[in-house]
Amino acid sequence: MNMDPSRRTPGTSVERPRRRFKALFPIFIMAMFVLALAAQEVPAVRDMFQRWVDPAAWQAGQVCRQAALGLAAQPEYARIVAPGDVHATQNGFFVDKLSVGEMGQQGGEERFVVSCYIDQLGQVVRADRIER
Secondary structure, eight states: OOOOGGGOOTTOTTTHHHHHHHHHHHHHHHHHHHHHHHHHHOHHHHHHHHHHHOHHHHHHHHHHHHHHHHTSSSGGGOEEEEOOEEEEETTEEEEEEEEEEEEOTTSSEEEEEEEEEEETTSOEEEEEEEEO
């Protein structure tokens, strides 16, 4: 039996893995695109990625969100509308554009924005409520 590689017939075991890869490559690229888009647009997905990639920044965001709820007139009826953006500083983190909705005096919901400075230990240094 002749084992010359140039005389192999198409569809042998050497070519099958290459064909599978070529077939799965576009699906892989689409999946990466969908995950990147979801990480930008869906807060829960962005939160999950940040928790894996940068746990300290994720923790700073969580601490600021808790502090922001505490700044509401009635914290038991307040909610986080937008989780805000976390930025690293020399000694911790700065969280801005965190939006909180609270029960309004006249009914409905009133919103305010919070920015926080969080130290390296995860403690709130400063949290500011900014009325819209």
